[in-house]
Amino acid sequence: MSEFTYIGKKVPRIDAREKVTGKTRYSTDLYPAGMLWGKVKWSDRAHARIVRLDVSRARELPGVAAVLTHEDVPGHNGFGIITPNWPVLCVDRVRYRGDALALVAAEDEETAERAVSLIEVEYDPLPVIDTPEQALAPGAVAIHENGNVMHTMELFKGDVERALAASELVLERTYATQFMEHAYIETEGGLAVHDPETGVITIWCGDQYAFRDQLQVARSLDWDPLKIRVIGSPTGGAFGGKDEISVQIHLALLAVRTGRPVRLHWTREESIRVGPKRHAMTTTFRIGAGRDGTLRAIDVKVVANTGAYDTIAAPVLNLALESSPGPYRYGDSHFLGVAVYTNNAMGGEFRGFGAPQVVFGVEQELDRLAEELGMDPIDLRLLNAVELGDVSALGHELRTSVGIKETLEAARENDLWRRREAIKAELDAAFPHRRHGVGVASEWHAVGLGVGIPDFSNIVLEFDSEGRITMRTGAIEIGQGNLTAYAQMLAEALEYPIDRIEVIHGDTFETPDSGTVTASRSILINGNAILDAVARLKPVLLELGAEVLGVPAADLVYGGGRVSVAADPGRSVDIPALAARAEAAERPLKITGAAIMAVADKDYGEGLPHNYYTYITQMALVGVDTGTGEVSLIRAISVPEMGRAINVHGVEGQCEGGLVMGQGYTLYEEVVVREGRFLNTGFTTYILPTSLDVPEQETIIVEKPEKTGPFGAKGVGEAGTVPITPAIANAIHDAVGVRLTELPITPERVLAAMRERL
Amino acid sequence: MKEIVVTFRLNGKETTVSVPPALTLLKLLRERLGLTGAKPGCERGECGACTVHLDGAPVNSCLVLAAQVDGREVVTVEGLERGGELHPLQEAFIEESAIQCGYCTPGMVMAAKGLLDRTLDPSPEEIRRAVSGNICRCTGYTKIFAAVRSAAEKMRGGA
Numbered sequence: 001m002s003e004f005t006y007i008g009k010k011v012p013r014i015d016a017r018e019k020v021t022g023k024t025r026y027s028t029d030l031y032p033a034g035m036l037w038g039k040v041k042w043s044d045r046a047h048a049r050i051v052r053l054d055v056s057r058a059r060e061l062p063g064v065a066a067v068l069t070h071e072d073v074p075g076h077n078g079f080g081i082i083t084p085n086w087p088v089l090c091v092d093r094v095r096y097r098g099d100a101l102a103l104v105a106a107e108d109e110e111t112a113e114r115a116v117s118l119i120e121v122e123y124d125p126l127p128v129i130d131t132p133e134q135a136l137a138p139g140a141v142a143i144h145e146n147g148n149v150m151h152t153m154e155l156f157k158g159d160v161e162r163a164l165a166a167s168e169l170v171l172e173r174t175y176a177t178q179f180m181e182h183a184y185i186e187t188e189g190g191l192a193v194h195d196p197e198t199g200v201i202t203i204w205c206g207d208q209y210a211f212r213d214q215l216q217v218a219r220s221l222d223w224d225p226l227k228i229r230v231i232g233s234p235t236g237g238a239f240g241g242k243d244e245i246s247v248q249i250h251l252a253l254l255a256v257r258t259g260r261p262v263r264l265h266w267t268r269e270e271s272i273r274v275g276p277k278r279h280a281m282t283t284t285f286r287i288g289a290g291r292d293g294t295l296r297a298i299d300v301k302v303v304a305n306t307g308a309y310d311t312i313a314a315p316v317l318n319l320a321l322e323s324s325p326g327p328y329r330y331g332d333s334h335f336l337g338v339a340v341y342t343n344n345a346m347g348g349e350f351r352g353f354g355a356p357q358v359v360f361g362v363e364q365e366l367d368r369l370a371e372e373l374g375m376d377p378i379d380l381r382l383l384n385a386v387e388l389g390d391v392s393a394l395g396h397e398l399r400t401s402v403g404i405k406e407t408l409e410a411a412r413e414n415d416l417w418r419r420r421e422a423i424k425a426e427l428d429a430a431f432p433h434r435r436h437g438v439g440v441a442s443e444w445h446a447v448g449l450g451v452g453i454p455d456f457s458n459i460v461l462e463f464d465s466e467g468r469i470t471m472r473t474g475a476i477e478i479g480q481g482n483l484t485a486y487a488q489m490l491a492e493a494l495e496y497p498i499d500r501i502e503v504i505h506g507d508t509f510e511t512p513d514s515g516t517v518t519a520s521r522s523i524l525i526n527g528n529a530i531l532d533a534v535a536r537l538k539p540v541l542l543e544l545g546a547e548v549l550g551v552p553a554a555d556l557v558y559g560g561g562r563v564s565v566a567a568d569p570g571r572s573v574d575i576p577a578l579a580a581r582a583e584a585a586e587r588p589l590k591i592t593g594a595a596i597m598a599v600a601d602k603d604y605g606e607g608l609p610h611n612y613y614t615y616i617t618q619m620a621l622v623g624v625d626t627g628t629g630e631v632s633l634i635r636a637i638s639v640p641e642m643g644r645a646i647n648v649h650g651v652e653g654q655c656e657g658g659l660v661m662g663q664g665y666t667l668y669e670e671v672v673v674r675e676g677r678f679l680n681t682g683f684t685t686y687i688l689p690t691s692l693d694v695p696e697q698e699t700i701i702v703e704k705p706e707k708t709g710p711f712g713a714k715g716v717g718e719a720g721t722v723p724i725t726p727a728i729a730n731a732i733h734d735a736v737g738v739r740l741t742e743l744p745i746t747p748e749r750v751l752a753a754m755r756e757r758l
Numbered sequence: 759m760k761e762i763v764v765t766f767r768l769n770g771k772e773t774t775v776s777v778p779p780a781l782t783l784l785k786l787l788r789e790r791l792g793l794t795g796a797k798p799g800c801e802r803g804e805c806g807a808c809t810v811h812l813d814g815a816p817v818n819s820c821l822v823l824a825a826q827v828d829g830r831e832v833v834t835v836e837g838l839e840r841g842g843e844l845h846p847l848q849e850a851f852i853e854e855s856a857i858q859c860g861y862c863t864p865g866m867v868m869a870a871k872g873l874l875d876r877t878l879d880p881s882p883e884e885i886r887r888a889v890s891g892n893i894c895r896c897t898g899y900t901k902i903f904a905a906v907r908s909a910a911e912k913m914r915g916g917a
Contacts, residue, residue, distance in 0.1 A: 016852040019860030020867060021844070022795020022835035029794035183895050185799040185807050185861040236797070236861030237895050268800040479859025479896045649855035653897060657858060660898035683804035688893055691886045697900045 006488040006498055007711045010649045013484045014503065015234065015477060026236050027190035027204040028265050035191070036065050038247075038254050038264035039112040041102040041119045042274065043094035046343040046676020047143070048123035050092050055102055057118040063111035065258045067119070068103040072253060075222030079245040081212065081349075085144070086309035088220050088249050094123070095143055095308035096343050097676055098274035105254045105262050128676045132282070132303050132340040143308065143341040150306050151314040151339040153321060155604055157395045158332030163297035167288025171368055175285075175361035177743045179305075179345045179671035180278035180664075181271075183688055186236020188246035188275060189265030192255035199227045201252050206235030207506075208243040208476050209516035214508045220249045221256065228252070233506025238478035239661070240349035241275055243518050244311050269681040276348020277671050279316060279339075280305040281357035283324070285365050293375050295384045296331045298393060300324045302358060304339040307346040313339045315453075316347070318608050319446060320354030323722075325393035326362050327404040327444035327615055328384040333393045344673040349518065351658070355445060355722050356665060363441035363726030364739060377440055377730070378412045381617075386444075396602040396609045401706035401714065403641025404442060407617040410639045410700050411440060416619055424735075427623060427634075434623040434632070437735025441723035442617040447520045447715040448597045450607030455521065455597035457529040458512035461490070461537065463589040467576030469494075469501045471530070474514035475522050476506040480717055481650040482522045488646055489527050489710055493534040495560045496575065512592065520614060520715030523646060525595050527710025533593025540591065544578040547585075598708055612706065614719040615641040618659065620727040621695070624735045629750035631732060633663050636695040638720055641702040644712035651716050652699040658720025659697060664689045666725045670744050766827045768793075769837030777824040784808045784819040787834060795835035795864040799893070806892030809865035810834045816872035818891070835864035838871070847871055850909035851902075858896030866892045870906045878914045880906070 002008055018024045055067045070077055070089040077091065078084040090099050102119050106112035129135045135148040142148060164170055190205030201223065207213050210232035218225035235242055247264040254262040266274065281304045288297035302320050306313040321335040339347075370380040385404045391397055411417055420438040427436040449455040460472040471490055477483045483503045491498040504510055514526055538558050545563030546553040549571060557566045564572035582589040600611045621635040638655035645651040668687040672679040680686045705712020729740050738753035761776040768791070777786055784801070787793040787810070799807030801820045808819040811833040838845040847867050850856070857863050866889055873880055873888035880888070885906045886899075894902060 010855065012852050013855060013857060015860070016855075016857050017844075019857050019863050020835075020848040020851045021839060022793075022864040024860055025794070026797075026861065028798070029788070031789050031792075031794075183893075184859065185797065185805060185893060185895055186859070187799070235859065237859040239895070265798070268802075268804075481855075481858065649901075653855055653858055653901065656898035656900045657894075657896045658898070661895070682802065683800060683893065688895070690891075690893065691889045691899045691902070694899045697898065 004492055006492045008645055008648060011484060011488050011498065011647055013481050014487055015483060024234060026186055026234060027206045028186055030191045030204055032261045035261040035263055036105040036107065036258055037109045037112040038250065038262045039104045039116045040100050040250060041116045043090070043097050043099040043101060044121065045094055045123045045125060046097050046128045047126040048094050049126065050090060050094065050121060051124050052122035053101060054120040058104060058115040061111065061115050061118060063107040064104060064115045065260065066105045066254060067115065068253055068257060072257065073220060075220045077220065079216045079220060079249060080310050081244055081312040082314060083310040084219065086311060096346065097678060098346060103250050103254055105258050129342045130344065130675050132305050132342060135340045135342050143343065148341045149338060150310060150341050151317055153318050153337045153606065154335065155321060155394055156334040157393065160297050160299045160332045160334035163332035164286060164288040164299065167296045168291045169289045169369065169372060170286060171365050172286045173361070173365060173741060174282060175741045176282045177280055177357040177360060179280045179673065180350060180669050181671050181686055182239045182241035182350060184237025184239060184241060187266045187268055187271040188242065190247055190251060191261055191263050192251035193261045194255040194259060196259065200229055201227065201255060202229040203248050203251055204231045205248050205251065206242060207232035208238050208478060208518055210476065210506050210508050211474055211513045212516060213245060213248050216245050217249050217252050221252055229509040231507045233476040235476055235478045239351040240353065240518060243349050243516060244276055246275060272671060272681040272686065273678045276311055276346045278350035279313065279347035279357065281320065283358050283361045285361055287365050287369065289369055291373065293373050293380050293383050295328055297333065298325050298330045299334045302337040304337065305342050305344060305347060306339040307342055307344050309346065311346065311348045313347050315607050316349060316354040318606050320358050322394060322446060322609055323355035324358040324362055326359065327386050327442060329386055329390060330393045343676045345671050351661065351718050352722050353519065353718065355443065356662065356725055359443050359722050360725045360729065360743060363723060364729050367730045367733065378408050381442055382408050394604065394609050396600045399601065400612045400708065401643055401704040402615065403702050403704035404444065404615040406702045406704060407615055407639040407641050408442065410702055411617045411619055411637065414619065414637055414700065416621060416635060416637055423621065431623060433627055434625050435735040436621065436623050437731040437733065438619065438621050439727045439730030439734055440617060440619045441726035441730060443719055443723040444613040444615050445520060445719035445722060446610035447524060447612035447614060448610055449519050449521065450610050451599045451603045452605065453607045455515060455525065457514040457525040457595045459514065459526060459529040459533050459593045460512050461533050461591045463575060463579035465576055465580035465583050467500055467579065469496065470504060471501055472504045472511040473526055474506060474511045475526055476517045478517055480654060481647060482517065485523055485646040485650060486526055486530060489530050492711065493531055520717040521597065523713050523715050524612065524709050525597055527713055528595035529593045531710050532595055533591050536593060537591045541578055544581050545573055548573045548577065548581050612714045614714055614716055616719040616723060618723045618727045620724060620731045622728055622731040622735060624732055624750060626736065629747035629754065631667055631745060631750060633695040633728060636724060637698050637700065639700045639702055640716055640719055641704050642716035643706040643709045643714035644703050645701050646711065646713050648701065651701055654716045655699045655720035656697050659724045660689050660694050662721040662724035663694065666728045666743060667745055762825045764825055764828045766829065767831040769833055779825055781824045782820050783822040783824050783827055786824040787819060793834050793836050797861050797865065806869060807862050807865040809868040809892060811868060811872065814875065816869045835867055846912050847874065847909040850905040850912070854901045854905040854908055856897060856901040856905035862892060862894045866894060866902060874910055874913060878910050880910055
């Protein structure tokens with residue numbers, strides 16, 4: 001029997017009823033009276049100097065309230081999570097077709113669109129840098145003053161060349177991945193209002209970190225940040241794509257200029273063209289091993305196509321390096337990453353954060369090694385899997401729960417793995433035009449922002465005399481169910497009914513700063529802040545209890561929502577009465593809890609490495625049509641180890657949804673950019689997995705509680721989307737004997753690989 | 759431009775509005791009638807987030823002109839509750855945790871209702887087909903299938 005009341009249970013989401021009835025108000029659902037419609041004039045060129053920008057005809061159009069250009073940006077004309085060099089409105093140059101040139105606000109949408117079409121721009125074209133190779137070629141035009149290399153990172157342990165030379169087996173191969181679109185169903189959008197009396201700008205915009213948006217808006221408007229209210233929650237899907245600024249600064253500029261509420265809501269085309277994507281990367285692996293299957297050395301080189309501006313590209317590349325060896329022991333290692341500017345799509349933050357690109361390669365290399373040695377792929381992984389206390393391939397000690405072996409063992413016990421030969425034979429017989437295969441792959445996924453990057457949370461609890469608790473968190477509900485998990489953790493820690501807890505979230509005026517909702521961090525860091533608040537609360541409750549009961553606090557105990565006399569449990573007082581007492585004494589019961597993310601024992605700079613990891617193994621059963629090359633994902637299993645599951649439905653949901661997102665990445669999805677032109681900006685050409693494509697799924701939760709996590713939890717938001725890609729690729733190899741090294745694995749690529757093999 | 763007067767039943771209530779000829783049903787609902795349950799995910803019939811029922815069948819309201827609904831019946835997600843009671847599909851979406859960000863949810867529920875209005879014994883294949891025009895980027899669909907199955911079972915049970 002479980003020791004918990006709420007933890008590890010399928011507690012219904014606290015926001016579910018509002019969402020299923022259509023009552024939830026997202027930031028794109030607001031249409032106040034007197035509202036203006038905003039539109040953006042985007043660049044018509046991928047790379048050019050701006051010779052002339054003329055907005056006079058747009059300004060003269062009846063119904064237009066404002067047209068703004070770079071001259072109307074009072075503060076820093078740039079934004080970006082790390083280096084703010086992405087222009088709010090371009091001055092003299094455009095670097096991709098998502099660059100903004102001017103803003104319009106008009107009485108209705110059609111007028112705003114017409115005004116945008118009246119803006120005249122004269123360009124002096126510059127060579128379009130389409131690939132990292134072109135960017136790095138001698139004499140290439142420099143996209144930025146500092147050249148075309150945006151970021152370089154190198155890490156090593158020992159002497160990899162010597163270790164490779166001494167290895168009995170050395171595998172080498174290069175893998176290439178594509179730009180991927182987040183495709184949240186709510187595209188970027190919101191509303192802003194400026195109150196001239198108070199000077200407050202209020203911005204409703206679904207995001208991932210309202211407090212960073214507040215800072216970025218303040219910087220560009222040269223405005224007091226405390227007079228910028230950002231309401232960032234809830235969000236209609238984010239997946240990393242809404243951590244960066246989208247409409248917020250543009251909205252604020254238009255609202256201040258016009259004095260009216262202004263709405264901006266990107267079309268699907270704008271969302272695909274303008275916002276950050278998963279970076280396209282090319283990764284070369286050299287892996288050395290002994291004949292017994294022991295991994296000796298790994299050398300990794302990653303080149304990332306980062307697009308026109310920085311946003312958060314450096315940490316993405318860094319995490320790609322950290323993720324690239326996988327959860328395995330090696331002897332010596334070397335990792336080199338280069339992020340390169342181009343005039344393509346913007347590379348940025350996307351669930352998985354650099355890991356999917358490299359795990360696609362390393363987990364196929366391990367399969368190749370197993371095949372070469374005649375070993376079972378799971379046995380090979382188990383032989384090399386890291387354990388608690390091991391030194392990682394990067395050189396830091398693994399000091400928090402390590403469950404990779406348990407996930408591999410659970411996968412091995414699963415029916416799909418044990419009976420795979422029989423399952424394949426049955427399907428081959430039933431569908432003779434297809435060949436079937438089963439593949440496995442694993443990953444470790446960093447949790448938290450990493451060494452040296454501020455990584456904290458604050459939580460505020462307030463109690464009223466009715467016994468209701470208001471929990472305030474800056475965290476954003478981007479869909480993952482974190483608010484429900486917070487309520488569960490508070491209810492459990494305080495032994496209090498969950499239905500008496502209300503959560504206020506993601507609002508810079510109403511909640512404390514709890515950090516960004518990224519990096520699979522929000523359960524761990526906010527959970528610890530909640531536990532800290534409860535620890536601070538209990539002595540306060542005992543003091544209040546002492547006043548009410550007339551017994552010294554030292555003789556009192558807290559339990560089950562009551563303070564009782566230890567020696568006489570019949571004498572007690574409950575939380576509502578304690579809150580009433582506090583209120584009457586004009587000391588309302590309000591507690592702040594805080595937490596700081598624990599970090600690794602080494603510091604390699606720029607957020608590397610991490611202290612916590614989610615471990616996960618995924619398996620795929622595929623059918624490959626030998627006539628068309630089409631791959632069907634038939635069954636898929638996720639085996640995550642996330643410390644402790646706070647909400648079982650939540651963990652399953654992250655794995656199931658992450659896996660399908662990974663299926664899309666593997667088989668269908670690519671933002672196609674040719675010479676800076678975006679060729680597929682809608683869902684008839686950018687192909688997402690639908691209900692007809694997705695596999696039968698099962699999630700097997702492995703728990704290995706981590707003592708520094710709340711109730712043992714780490715995080716699970718990202719890992720579920722990562723190893724499914726190489727699991728599918730390994731299954732394709734199992735089915736038809738070919739290795740695909742380029743994503744997405746389209747029917748054309750499968751057929752070409754099969755022909756090459758013949 | 760000359761406006762068109764349209765009279766239709768909206769969630770059971772007779773409604774008369776005057777609309778420009780090019781206004782879509784989705785925009786009418788959201789911008790003029792305050793019903794924001796139907797969502798604009800693409801506004802070209804590719805995502806299904808704007809699904810409502812027109813004369814009892816699911817349609818993408820972004821592809822229907824407001825003027826076309828004259829004399830017809832429109833039901834949106836806001837019209838499913840009966841006297842504070844949720845529709846069994848809504849209950850099932852909550853119980854099975856078939857909701858994450860929730861932006862596709864109203865359209866998904868309306869698409870699934872289109873199926874359960876026709877049959878209370880759908881096959882797994884029919885469930886997949888019924889929501890195949892509705893994109894969910896969060897859940898991977900597994901729990902959505904489970905919710906539709908569970909609602910059908912409950913409704914078969916004679917609730």
